[in-house]
Amino acid sequence: MAKQRWYGRDAGLTFRMGLVMFLLAALYLAFIAVLLALRVPMAFLILIIGVMLVAQFFFSDKMVLAATGARVVTRQQAPDLHEIIDRLCQMSDIPRPQVAIMDTDMPNAFATGRDPRHAVVTVTRGLMRRLEPDELEAVLGHELSHVKNRDVAVMTVASFFATVASILVQQFLWFGLWGGGMGGRRRGNGGNAAILIWLVAIVVWALSYLLIRALSRYRELAADRGSAIITGQPSKLASALVKISQQVSRTADRDLRQTDAAAAFFIVPALRRDSLAALISTHPPLNVRLAQLERLSREMER
Amino acid sequence: MGFMDALFGRTRTRPARVDAIFRLSTAEPDLEEKLAVRYAGRLAVVLRDMEASRFAKVLQEARDILARSSQDLPVTVGDATDKLHFHWLILNGKDLTAALTGARLIEQLAEEGGFSDALLAAMADFNQFCLIYSYRHGRFYPFCQTGPNHRDQSREIRVSAVLNPLLPMEPDPGQWYPLWDPPWDASA
Numbered sequence: 001m002a003k004q005r006w007y008g009r010d011a012g013l014t015f016r017m018g019l020v021m022f023l024l025a026a027l028y029l030a031f032i033a034v035l036l037a038l039r040v041p042m043a044f045l046i047l048i049i050g051v052m053l054v055a056q057f058f059f060s061d062k063m064v065l066a067a068t069g070a071r072v073v074t075r076q077q078a079p080d081l082h083e084i085i086d087r088l089c090q091m092s093d094i095p096r097p098q099v100a101i102m103d104t105d106m107p108n109a110f111a112t113g114r115d116p117r118h119a120v121v122t123v124t125r126g127l128m129r130r131l132e133p134d135e136l137e138a139v140l141g142h143e144l145s146h147v148k149n150r151d152v153a154v155m156t157v158a159s160f161f162a163t164v165a166s167i168l169v170q171q172f173l174w175f176g177l178w179g180g181g182m183g184g185r186r187r188g189n190g191g192n193a194a195i196l197i198w199l200v201a202i203v204v205w206a207l208s209y210l211l212i213r214a215l216s217r218y219r220e221l222a223a224d225r226g227s228a229i230i231t232g233q234p235s236k237l238a239s240a241l242v243k244i245s246q247q248v249s250r251t252a253d254r255d256l257r258q259t260d261a262a263a264a265f266f267i268v269p270a271l272r273r274d275s276l277a278a279l280i281s282t283h284p285p286l287n288v289r290l291a292q293l294e295r296l297s298r299e300m301e302r
Numbered sequence: 303m304g305f306m307d308a309l310f311g312r313t314r315t316r317p318a319r320v321d322a323i324f325r326l327s328t329a330e331p332d333l334e335e336k337l338a339v340r341y342a343g344r345l346a347v348v349l350r351d352m353e354a355s356r357f358a359k360v361l362q363e364a365r366d367i368l369a370r371s372s373q374d375l376p377v378t379v380g381d382a383t384d385k386l387h388f389h390w391l392i393l394n395g396k397d398l399t400a401a402l403t404g405a406r407l408i409e410q411l412a413e414e415g416g417f418s419d420a421l422l423a424a425m426a427d428f429n430q431f432c433l434i435y436s437y438r439h440g441r442f443y444p445f446c447q448t449g450p451n452h453r454d455q456s457r458e459i460r461v462s463a464v465l466n467p468l469l470p471m472e473p474d475p476g477q478w479y480p481l482w483d484p485p486w487d488a489s490a
Contacts, residue, residue, distance in 0.1 A: 005315065006354060006416045014310045021309075079451050083482065087386055090479040091350055091422055093316065093438045134387055149311040222311030229313045232352040232420060300354040 006300050007229055017218040021158070024211045028161040031204045038193050049163050057156050061113040061120050070102035070122040081128070084137050085121070085144075092141075092230040094148050097121045107131065107244045108266045111143040112152060119147040130247060131240055138227050138237035139244075142267055145226025151219050158215055162208035168201035216282045224289055225296065234296040238289075244268045245286050315419035319440030320409045322470045323424055326433065326442070327399045329468045333428065336464050342427035344486055345401040346392045347408045350420045351383075360415040361389060364408045368393070377404045382485035388422060390485055398426070409437075425481055431461055434481060441472040445480055453480060 056063070065072070075082045081099055089096045097111070097119035107127040113119035121143045128136065146152075228234035245268050268283065283289075307314065333339055349361070361381075368379040377395035384390060391408055393401040405424050412421055421437040431446035431454075444461040446454040458478065462471050472478060 005317075005419065006352070009312075014312065017310055075451070084386065086479050087388070087422075090436065090438065090477075092313075096476065133385070137386070145311075145313055148308070148313065150308045151311075154309070219311050222313070226311070226313035229315060232350050232354075232357075235353060297353065300352070301356070 006232075007296060008299055010225060013218060013221055013225070017215065017222070020211055020215045020218065024158055024208060024215070027204060027207055027211065031161055031165065031200065034200050035197070038197055040197060045164060045167070049160070049167065053156055053160060053163065057114050057153070060152055060156075061118055064110070064112045065100060065120060065122070068102050068122070070100040070120075072098050072100045072120065080133075081123070081136075084133065084140060088137065088141055088144055088230060092144065092148070094144050095119075097144070097147055099123075101125060101128075105129075107247050108268060109139050109143055110266050111146040113147065114153050114156075115150060116147050121147070126247070127244070130243060134231075134233065134236045135240035135243070138231050138233060139240050139267055141227030141230045142223045142237060144230065145223040146219075148226065149219065149222060151223070154219070155212070155216065158212055159208075162205060162212060165201040165205035165208065168197060169205055213282060217284045220283050221289065221292055224292060228293055228296045232300075234293040234300070238293040241268065241286060241289055241293075316438065317413070317418035318409065318421035318437035320406070320413075320421075320437065322440045322442075323405065323435045324402055325469055326426065326435070327402050329465070330398050332468050333465070337428075337461060339428040339430055341396075341398045342429045343396045344392055344394050345398070345405060345424060345426040346390045346484060346486075347405050347424050348422045348481065349389045349391070349408075349412065349417075350422055351387045351389060352417055352420050354417075356415055357417055357420065360411050360417060361391070364391060364411050367407060367411075368404055375403060376400050379404070384483070384485055392486065401426070423481065425484060427484075427486065431457065432481075432484070433465075434478075436472065436477070436479075439472060439477065441470045443472040443475075443478040445478065447480070447482060451482060 064070075073081070078099065078101065081101075085096065085099055088094075095116045097113065097116070098121070100120050100122040102108075102122050102124045104124050105126040106124055107130045109121070109123045109127055111119060111121045121140060123136070123139070127139065131139065224237060227237050231237070248268050268286075306312075330341060333341075351357075365379050365381060368375070368377065372378065376397050377393045377400050380392040380394060382390040382392060393404040395401060409418075409421060412418055423437060424435040425445075426433045426435075431444050433442050434445050435442050442465070444458040444465070446457045446461070448454045455475075459475070465471055
């Protein structure tokens with residue numbers, strides 16, 4: 001009996017991710033409805049934020065590289081790294097990303113770029129020094145999965161109206177004055193409407209923040225799963241994650257300042273987080289990630 | 303990878319495309335005539351290492367069957383692992399068609415085990431260059447290694463141009479992934 005694939009589907013993860021994305025969309029639609037009902041001048045706001053996000057979308061790879069000080073390396077500069085990436089890309093049929101190295105001893109890795117053709121996968125020197133080649137391959141498989149899943153694009157789109165809301169919250173004073181001033185014949189209502197908008201924006205901002213974080217965690221799990229499927233070695237990613245998180249939590253204090261800019265992109269977050277973290281963390285806790293990889297290992301043995 | 307797969311972050315591997323590899327057999331006389339090269343008597347099937355214990359059994363079974371059928375199939379099978387932990391099942395013997403038949407057997411066993419996506423490539427040595435068959439795309443491309451991490455790309459382009467009417471060649475040179483230092487001699 002021929003079997004098509006050694007791995008099954010993870011309907012649960014797909015469902016949870018779909019639910020979060022649905023809730024975000026619903027929240028945003030409600031937000032737009034409220035803003036329209038209160039006759040907020042949306043066009044200007046959306047224009048500014050749109051330009052901002054388009055800029056981020058198109059320059060995110062360069063911005064992140066600049067912020068972290070990572071340098072793109074050629075095949076001659078890092079032949080071994082390129083060879084691993086070559087094999088992975090050929091195996092998984094993902095377009096070859098650029099490869100960069102970040103000169104820090106903290107072991108970590110991240111991927112940026114709006115689509116697979118503009119992607120840059122970055123690893124730190126500490127990662128290359130500490131991991132075995134096959135563990136490094138598993139980490140690169142995780143980053144390539146991010147590239148393939150277009151996580152930068154998905155997260156940028158997902159945070160669009162959250163950004164609108166957060167700007168409304170932060171610019172409340174300015175916006176309140178403006179809202180009051182332009183009311184004209186509804187002068188008496190201007191102040192009340194502005195406060196209402198502010199409250200709505202706070203709620204939308206807080207809820208979308210939690211939802212975006214949840215989405216980010218699910219996408220991390222999806223990338224872990226992708227790595228296991230591409231490399232065929234779930235346990236290698238597991239051992240890499242254990243190694244990295246031990247090392248990262250030990251060095252987090254020292255490296256906090258210089259790594260903050262890239263924290264959201266890393267395979268393991270560089271900031272030490274405690275219990276509140278579970279809800280607002282960009283990454284799932286280590287034991288959840290290890291449990292998923294263990295499940296895949298078992299699936300493989302069936 | 304479709305839009306929905308990206309949206310939900312699903313990863314799927316494609317099963318290997320084994321349909322076109324056998325056409326190398328009919329193209330062999332043309333290779334000798336037009337490119338003046340001879341098959342060097344070794345062809346390797348390269349597979350990714352899989353953690354599953356069943357996978358090791360699949361490899362062992364392939365080796366056993368090939369060793370047992372040596373009267374019908376004039377190839378001997380060797381076995382090597384490269385530094386990236388990929389398995390190389392190396393089929394030695396002058397007859398290219400026999401080697402391709404052996405490769406077919408390996409492909410079938412991998413498919414039956416559910417490891418079709420572990421098949422990376424097949425590589426046939428023609429002395430001055432190698433032809434690589436990619437199981438992802440079901441196409442051939444030339445690979446001409448001239449030194450450590452160094453390849454003769456202009457030669458590869460010429461070879462590809464000559465072979466284009468005869469074999470399904472990979473049109474995008476960005477997909478001509480190298481397989482450096484094939485471990486031909488490491489095999490028993």
